[in-house]
Amino acid sequence: MKFGSPIPLAFQLFDANTAKYVRVVLRDANDIAIGSPINLTQIGLGLYVDESVNMPSTPWVTAQYVVYDDSGYTIISLSEGAGMNVFLLDGPVALGFTFVTASITAIIENDLFGPPNNGLQDEIVKNSDRTFIIRLVRADNGEPFDLTGVTNIQAKFTNEDGTVLSINLTDGGAPITVVGAATSGKISVAITKGQSGSLMPMNPAPFSLVISIPSGQMVVNLPYQLAVFEEAV
Amino acid sequence: MQVGDPIPLYLQSFDCNIAKYVRVWVRDENNTQITGSPVNLNAIGALGLYGNKTLQFPATPKALTVQYIVYDDPSHTVLSTSEGATSEQWSQGANSQWVKVNT
Numbered sequence: 001m002k003f004g005s006p007i008p009l010a011f012q013l014f015d016a017n018t019a020k021y022v023r024v025v026l027r028d029a030n031d032i033a034i035g036s037p038i039n040l041t042q043i044g045l046g047l048y049v050d051e052s053v054n055m056p057s058t059p060w061v062t063a064q065y066v067v068y069d070d071s072g073y074t075i076i077s078l079s080e081g082a083g084m085n086v087f088l089l090d091g092p093v094a095l096g097f098t099f100v101t102a103s104i105t106a107i108i109e110n111d112l113f114g115p116p117n118n119g120l121q122d123e124i125v126k127n128s129d130r131t132f133i134i135r136l137v138r139a140d141n142g143e144p145f146d147l148t149g150v151t152n153i154q155a156k157f158t159n160e161d162g163t164v165l166s167i168n169l170t171d172g173g174a175p176i177t178v179v180g181a182a183t184s185g186k187i188s189v190a191i192t193k194g195q196s197g198s199l200m201p202m203n204p205a206p207f208s209l210v211i212s213i214p215s216g217q218m219v220v221n222l223p224y225q226l227a228v229f230e231e232a233v
Numbered sequence: 234m235q236v237g238d239p240i241p242l243y244l245q246s247f248d249c250n251i252a253k254y255v256r257v258w259v260r261d262e263n264n265t266q267i268t269g270s271p272v273n274l275n276a277i278g279a280l281g282l283y284g285n286k287t288l289q290f291p292a293t294p295k296a297l298t299v300q301y302i303v304y305d306d307p308s309h310t311v312l313s314t315s316e317g318a319t320s321e322q323w324s325q326g327a328n329s330q331w332v333k334v335n336t
Contacts, residue, residue: 025278025280025282027277027278027282029239029241029286031277031284033278059234059238059239059241060241062241062243062282062284064245064278064280064282065245066249066280076248076249076280078248081247081248082245082246082247082248082249082280082281083245083247084243084244084245084282086241086243086333088234088241088332088333156237158236158237158292159292160292160293161268163237163289164236164237164289200292200293202292206235206236206237206292206329208235
């Protein structure tokens with residue numbers, strides 16, 4: 001689901017009963033209740049619906065449907081089962097993120113392969129050091145994304161064992177640095193021989209950045225720009 | 234959902250029972266459990282919702298089967314006869330996005 005789009009809450013009673021009362025509790029990905037419970041409206045043959053809540057900035061929302069016998073929502077129905085849905089937010093997600101609405105795109109500048117490259121910009125060979133330059137651009141006007149005030153940048157790669165390798169701006173040894181003026185929106189990301197040796201060989205390889213600013217975090221996905229290859233033998 | 238994101242594992246007790254014990258197995262397309270499986274779900278709230286988000290979507294397999302089993306005891310030895318077991322499937326697409334196949 002896209003951020004801000006209506007959550008299509010719907011619950012069908014197995015016996016098409018139209019005289020029940022269905023209440024929904026919505027929770028975010030940290031299992032914290034979102035607002036007050038919502039009472040669904042019966043629209044025919046025991047289908048109860050609501051679309052009054054928009055998808056918030058959380059990786060997913062759980063909707064817990066409970067059926068009651070009374071309009072005061074005090075007597076849980078013994079004849080109708082409860083149910084649930086999970087609504088997933090589109091795009092890369094992570095727990096604890098507060099998404100901000102501004103969006104940015106990112107381009108790896110190395111352009112190792114030249115055109116035509118189907119978007120692939122650079123490669124990492126396992127067990128080798130590699131550094132590449134990434135240009136961050138505002139999606140709304142194409143201007144460089146101003147890195148002034150950024151508190152952290154994370155580069156996330158996928159390891160062979162399925163875990164995630166995170167390299168941080170704040171890590172020792174400065175594996176991520178801002179290149180030139182912060183207003184130019186350029187960063188350098190360096191991955192070491194030891195780190196690359198654990199990466200999953202994939203072409204293209206999943207790769208994303210998490211940009212932290214005081215008001216929240218932005219996730220930038222670069223799914224088709226980077227490849228990870230086995231070292232030559 | 235992408236590789237490395239937490240897998241949202243949730244089960245709703247049909248009768249809002251909060252005194253059950255739910256264990257979940259997550260297997261790949263070769264029926265091999267992924268790292269960390271099985272896991273136990275924790276009760277959330279007072280109306281029988283159980284959840285866990287400690288497992289991560291893996292990179293290697295392209296499909297996952299999630300099996301939810303409900304027990305009466307904390308040792309997970311007595312299968313509940315009042316709550317049904319269930320399962321769900323996830324699939325990884327060409328863009329590495331994990332999507333739920335059935336809901």
